[in-house]
Amino acid sequence: MKAGNSRCAFSLGFLVGSCTLYIFLRQVWFEKSFGWKRHGKSNPPPLGPEQNTPNLTWRVEGSALINLKHPHQPGEDGHITDELFKKVRILCWVMTGPSNLQSKARHVKSTWSRHCNVVLFMSSEEDRSFPTVGLGTGEGRDQLYWKTIRAFHYALKNHGDEADWFLKTDDDTFVVVDNLRWILSNYTAEQPIYFGKRFKPYAKQGYMSGGAGYVLSKEALRRFVEGFSTKVCTHTSSVEDLAMGQCLEKMGVVAGDSRDTLHRETFHPFIPEHHLTGKFSKTFWYWNYCFYPIVEGPQCCSDLAVSFHYVDPVLMYTLEYYTYRLRPYGYRHRYQPPVPAVLSLASHTGKPTTEAQRLEERVKEKSVPTYTMNPRAEKVKTTGTTSHKCCPGEKHNRQKHCMIVNMIVSSCVNPE
């Protein structure tokens, strides 16, 4: 009896012991493998030394950031953007303030501003570490035009020789600078002209929306500064974009048409989602403000969009990802933009070439084997440039775009 009992006790003990340890080991092993799995999956691949310090491509000069190298992706052929970078130099100044440096301006600095030739962050106070320029104004909506006036004066005085065009944006504007160069390459810095999202009320030739950003040629900037020195222009109101437009109009600067060759807008006063999917209510002020007809839906916006406004930090990086990184392999875009005349390629062949035509040339040379695969196996509509009569003061260039040759301020709008 006693032996049987002790044997029972022994086997019971054996059972309990093995079960307890089994459960214990399972926990530990589970945690270890879970920990490893989490560790293995959440660690992104280590960044190379060059990528770790992107600031190597910038030189800080006082309060300005001078771009040394135009950013490129590995495996990308960027010789066209490089050429435009040298020929169409853009100074970007960003309207910001001390309380927005870390919450907004910092993300502009990390994303699109790296594509400008020179960047200036304009604030009421100087901050050497960011760096920002101190304009000596206050902060707030009523200071906007003061800041703008001083910012443009500063840019011309200190960096007038380093750029051909001068772009103003807010710290919640996202800009695709390469597309801005494409538009501006059809004009010269000596023309008194400026571009942006064109609004029509209150000014004869209209004015450009402040939030969507606007860009002045060097001549336009010179005239703006001259306007203030001769007192033709003064601080008329704090509505910065309208006041700007009125001053420039007085000084004979033309309000340009920034739309692409399909007449789609490039500068946008709202985020992409609103333009692409929003249906603006008929009573919304926007309808009465837009200089050109509003298009709702996907054709609202050019493929070569230049700006969007009210962009929060997450959207800022998202748009950077969409524009410069994420792409569909081998996709032949519907819109084939014409090559600007200023590029050497176009001048050699003497005729306008689109990317598709250059691709065809390379295929003929048999340097690139391309195989086309069409999901629905039919001909694709190719876009051509429309030829139409130009407004007074304009003339067709080689690409059949209307180029401003005389500073006539008229209400003429290029027809569709």
Next chain:
Amino acid sequence: MMSEGSSFMKGLILGGIFCLVMSFFETFNSGTHSEGHEHLHHHLKPVSKDELQKLSESQMSDWTLQVRVYCLIMVTPKLLVHWATANDTWSKHCDKSVFYTSESSKALEAIDLQEQDEWARLRKAIKHAYENAGDLRWFFVARPTTYAIIENLKYLVLDKDPSQPFYIGHTEKSGELDYVEYDSGIVLSYEAMRRLIEIFKDEDRCPERGHALWKTPEEKQLATCLKYTGVFAENGEDAQGKGLFNKKSVSSLISDSMGQNPADVVEACCSDMAITFGGMSPSQIQVLMYGVYRLRPYGHDFHDSLTFLPPNDSDND
């Protein structure tokens, strides 16, 4: 009493030691086995640019004919808005896209499988797709809440032979089972489909309706069935090892990256050749269409070895 107690203690200790020995023995065995297993079957990357340029023209033309995709989009009337969005956006880039629904909807066309159970529905859809594949050799299964860039999917499988079994996506582990997450899309080669159809007939190993009290998600059931046919899940990633299949939205991934890698948010976030994203609203998907297929910086050329033309009757890409 004392002897019983001591016997108990002896038994306890011996039991513990026995268990320890057994588990070490087990892990040692399965450790080497699973390591080799993982090494063979885990990571799948696209063909490199150098290799593409070395290929002959006949090889290229063979591949272009092979890499055509049949999209199976599993919808329900509850997901009508996402269904409509998928119909209007990414599904147009498939060589053939078929919507399989649990019940028909007056608003949109689909193959009505008249089946409420998700696993049974998936099985029926797979059977239908295999029978109607024509000469298509790659299959992509997704819910309408997923967004896919089909061109990048083709790029990933370009040099893979569809007469070999492939089961690709974002892989997760559940115990010993590696499975492809449904929410980020599932890629199957023709051979994998063929083997699936075969094992569907086996009610013991791959039952149509589970006998258990709890329901195993279809993604795991699929993985189990495929495992019996010798097909294992592979994780789709780019040349840098970044995952191509995502179940999170772009903004969610960017937010995560802003927290983890504030110095280089975009680089650390997501692959340039990403294939899927999930959990995005219809408006966000329209923005994604614009961002993927249209918005670009002028003057950046990639000289890809293949050209995909845009689909007809579409203005958002």
